[in-house]
Amino acid sequence: MDLNTVTEVVHPLSRTQLPVWTAGDAWLAGGTWLFSEPQVHLTRLIDLTDLNWPALTIGDTHLTIAATCTVAQLDVLACSPDWMAAPLINQCCRAFLASFKIWKTATVGGNICMSLPAGPMISLTSALDGVCTIWAARGGERTIPVIDFVTGDHANVLAPGDLLRQIDIPIAALKRRSAFRQISLTPVGRSAAVLIGTVAHDGAFTLTVTAATIRPVQMSFAAIPRADELRDTILRRIADGFYHADVHGRPLWRKHMTLRLAEEIRDELQARP
Template sequence: MDLNTITDVVRPRSRTELPAWTAGDAWLAGGTWLFSEPQVHLMRLIDLTDLKWPALTLGEAGLSCAATCTVAQLDALACPADWLAAPLINQCCRAFLASFKIWKTATVGGNLCMSLPAGPMIALTAALEGICTIWKADGSERKIPVADFVTGNQGNVLASGDLLRQIDVPLTALKRRAAFRQISLTPVGRSAALLIGTAGRDGDFLLTVTASTVRPIQLRFSAPPDAGGLRTTILDRITDELYHDDVHGKPLWRKAMTLRLAEEIRTELSGAARS
């Protein structure tokens, strides 16, 4: 869709060239949502393409993913053999309600910044204990866990003019065992519940609940929980008002699916630990 209110497109090549943020500005990365509907309040686009951030960087500390990394680039990543959680990358990429054509343009950062409950890149990076680096409008920098970055349905911690720079995933999280569960009302529908569990060598268990809730919810256990303990913790920690309500699933059903999928994940990871 043409954005016929845009009068200027700025293409900075470094942070120092980023223009002062004003009303009517928008960051442009993939633009798959930005160009999908009228944006009559916008007058200027700040195109991030010429910043040329490396899409993915593998280092001793883990994986660094630029906000401008596309879904296709992430999906194509060749992961080391000892990254036991690597299958989550492909599973979450395929949880998009989008075609492969969109993958080539849509960005990881854009999915986080849209902050939809069903955002699969939110689920992935939260479950892998990712840390967001935010370039603040005042020139400073802030780091925050992905699980805390999203605050609600289409809500996050970004203030006016803030820019999500990258997401860093620690190596320790990538080496954890993992289990993925996702459900939709229809075979190719938007996720109504997307849960990921990871387990460490010392037996700790981390459950990340997304899509069924308005924001990511993480439940951490120092030792593998039993079925009753997991269910009780979910019922205590995820109150009814946290379950999302839209055409893709009613809260009561999402709650039931969350409990069911969580138990499937617990059973899978407990079985893997015994084998």
């Protein structure tokens, strides 16, 4: 869609060239949502692509995902054989309600910053203890876990002019055992619930609930819990009013599926070493 109120597109080459943020500005990375509907409040786009951030960097302790990394680039990442949680990357990429054309353009950072309950990059990075690095509009930077970055349906911690620079995933998190469950009302519909369970080397179990709730919810246990313990914890941690409501699923159904899928994950991870 043409954005006919935009009168300027800026192409900074470095952080020092980023313009002062003003009303009517928007960051442009993939632009798959930005160009999908009218944006009559916008007058200037700040294109991030010329910053040329490396899409993916594997370090000694972290996998760094640039905010401008596309879904397609993430999906073909060559993972180390000991990254037992690596299948989550492909599973979450395929949880997108998007074609391969969108995969080549849509960015990991864009999906997180949209902060929709069904955002699969939120599911992936929050389940793997991802940490966001944010460039503050007034200078400097701060970090915040992805699980805390999203604060509600289409809401997050970014202030006007703040920019998500990258997400760092601990290598230790990628070495956990994992189990993934996703459900939609239709075969290719938007996710109504995405649950990810992981087990660390010390036996600690973590369950991350997304899509079913208005923001990510994470529950941790010293070991894989009993079925009743897991169920009681979910019922206690997720109030009925915290389940998301839209045409893709009613809250009561999302609650039911959350409890069901959580038990499936518990069974799967308990059954295999």
